[in-house]
Amino acid sequence: MENDLINQQEQLAKNLAYYRKASGLTQLELAEKFNYSDKSVSKWERGEGFPDIFVLKSLADFYGINIDDFFQSEHKAVKISQSKKRKQTYLKLLSIGLGWLVTTLTFFLLNTLLGDSYAFKPWLTFIYGTLITGIILVVWEFIYHNRFLRMIAASIIIWTSALSLFLTFLVVMNLALPLLFVVAIPLEILEIIWYLFRRNRKK
Numbered sequence: 353m354e355n356d357l358i359n360q361q362e363q364l365a366k367n368l369a370y371y372r373k374a375s376g377l378t379q380l381e382l383a384e385k386f387n388y389s390d391k392s393v394s395k396w397e398r399g400e401g402f403p404d405i406f407v408l409k410s411l412a413d414f415y416g417i418n419i420d421d422f423f424q425s426e427h428k429a430v431k432i433s434q435s436k437k438r439k440q441t442y443l444k445l446l447s448i449g450l451g452w453l454v455t456t457l458t459f460f461l462l463n464t465l466l467g468d469s470y471a472f473k474p475w476l477t478f479i480y481g482t483l484i485t486g487i488i489l490v491v492w493e494f495i496y497h498n499r500f501l502r503m504i505a506a507s508i509i510i511w512t513s514a515l516s517l518f519l520t521f522l523v524v525m526n527l528a529l530p531l532l533f534v535v536a537i538p539l540e541i542l543e544i545i546w547y548l549f550r551r552n553r554k555k
């Protein structure tokens with residue numbers, strides 16, 4: 353009986369953290385919405401203290417779930433408002449925009465300093481910029497727990513990594529390595545299998 357209680361408390365702590373992250377909120381942002389301190393939220397998620405039944409009900413309503421779902425190992429999708437979805441989209445676009453701004457500035461800097469006299473060609477930075485975009489998207493989808501978009505972002509990383517290496521070797525060393533794309537194929541297949549496995553396990 354005591355072990356069951358401990359397991360329920362541990363599950364509650366894990367789910368409190370999961371649903372907060374799935375909603376795209378920091379501990380401070382969630383605390384401000386419910387007039388608590390971020391330290392209280394942190395304690396809830398570490399299992400050192402728990403919100404009372406009224407707060408749990410408010411949290412469940414906020415996430416669009418039932419109170420019982422906080423004690424289940426399977427997670428439900430968080431029903432985020434349209435304004436929250438727009439905020440997530442804006443943050444992603446802003447991050448990607450900043451990544452491409454850095455990429456463009458790097459291109460102009462290298463183009464000015466190197467010119468055509470060096471083996472490395474500044475236009476390669478745009479290929480690397482695409483790789484950076486994939487990395488940014490993976491980070492955001494880990495935060496927002498969107499497995500499908502995370503798979504797409506991972507695919508971008510796999511193929512742009514192969515393309516970046518291929519073009520770098522080709523341009524700098526005049527060495528063509530098409531096998532890099534052959535290596536990317538099983539990585540892509542593994543990524544898809546992992547996505548399907550996680551999706552079926554979720555169901």
